[in-house]
Amino acid sequence: MAIITISRELATLGDETARELAKSLGYNVVDKNILTERIKSYGVESSTLLKFDERKPSFFASLSHGRDDYLHYLKTAILAEAEHGSCIIIGRGAGVIFKNMPAHISMFLAAPLEIRLERVKNYFHCDEHRARQIINRSDQDRLGFHRYFFDIDWRDPGNYNLSLNTGICPPAVCAEMVMLLKNRIFTPEAEEQNKTHLKGLILEQKVKHAIMYEQGIQVHFLEVSAADKGVVTLYGVANSQSVATAAAEAATAAVSGSPVTVRNEIQIVHEYTVMP
Numbered sequence: 001m002a003i004i005t006i007s008r009e010l011a012t013l014g015d016e017t018a019r020e021l022a023k024s025l026g027y028n029v030v031d032k033n034i035l036t037e038r039i040k041s042y043g044v045e046s047s048t049l050l051k052f053d054e055r056k057p058s059f060f061a062s063l064s065h066g067r068d069d070y071l072h073y074l075k076t077a078i079l080a081e082a083e084h085g086s087c088i089i090i091g092r093g094a095g096v097i098f099k100n101m102p103a104h105i106s107m108f109l110a111a112p113l114e115i116r117l118e119r120v121k122n123y124f125h126c127d128e129h130r131a132r133q134i135i136n137r138s139d140q141d142r143l144g145f146h147r148y149f150f151d152i153d154w155r156d157p158g159n160y161n162l163s164l165n166t167g168i169c170p171p172a173v174c175a176e177m178v179m180l181l182k183n184r185i186f187t188p189e190a191e192e193q194n195k196t197h198l199k200g201l202i203l204e205q206k207v208k209h210a211i212m213y214e215q216g217i218q219v220h221f222l223e224v225s226a227a228d229k230g231v232v233t234l235y236g237v238a239n240s241q242s243v244a245t246a247a248a249e250a251a252t253a254a255v256s257g258s259p260v261t262v263r264n265e266i267q268i269v270h271e272y273t274v275m276p
Contacts, residue, residue: 055145
């Protein structure tokens with residue numbers, strides 16, 4: 001199982017590049033529409049998606065519980081799609097989620113502004129002034145989204161395995177370059193390791209969901225790690241020992257039937273509060 005993630009500026013042919021790769025590799029393409037429908041299937045409202053999807057949340061939105069719900073269900077949706085098999089995922093910070101996978105190529109697509117302006121003018125049938133507004137808004141949204149939810153500089157090439165200029169590289173050429181890299185690093189061993197790593201990520205998400213959403217247990221800054229084989233470790237801050245114990249019990253129930261134990265590293269800070 002292998003994963004290719006595509007991060008891109010607006011009007012840099014991300015969807016077209018993904019389709020070229022899919023033709024060459026036979027991988028599934030996971031785009032905005034697929035992820036949106038899956039996230040909605042979890043009960044997330046369209047209004048929540050409008051506030052957070054590939055954009056920096058407003059001040060008031062950033063203080064709401066919706067931000068945490070959105071990120072939780074976004075990760076859940078991305079992992080669920082990857083579980084179906086080798087795939088190409090477009091946008092939404094997927095490259096960060098899978099950054100430690102050995103059979104994973106993260107790529108960034110850019111293009112000169114004048115080329116992007118022409119593409120946007122043709123697509124939206126607008127003048128250059130409006131096209132520039134659309135591009136500036138999109139760039140700021142994507143910069144803010146990645147900084148806010150994943151704490152990375154979206155445009156930093158160091159965050160990617162491959163950065164390409166679609167002003168000179170059409171989608172077919174981009175796909176060829178990815179294929180060259182893929183043939184060097186996607187070994188059978190790496191793809192098997194991907195499966196193991198993905199199972200761990202899914203387990204972490206499952207445990208976090210059980211604690212926060214099924215049981216509604218209030219552990220602040222909850223993090224779940226399945227990095228140690230056969231062990232799930234809980235981190236975070238709780239107001240009392242009873243809350244920490246309840247979280248551990250919920251995690252144990254979530255992994256019931258599997259050879260996994262729960263280690264509770266939740267810290268107790270009495271009368272700890274955060275802004276809602």
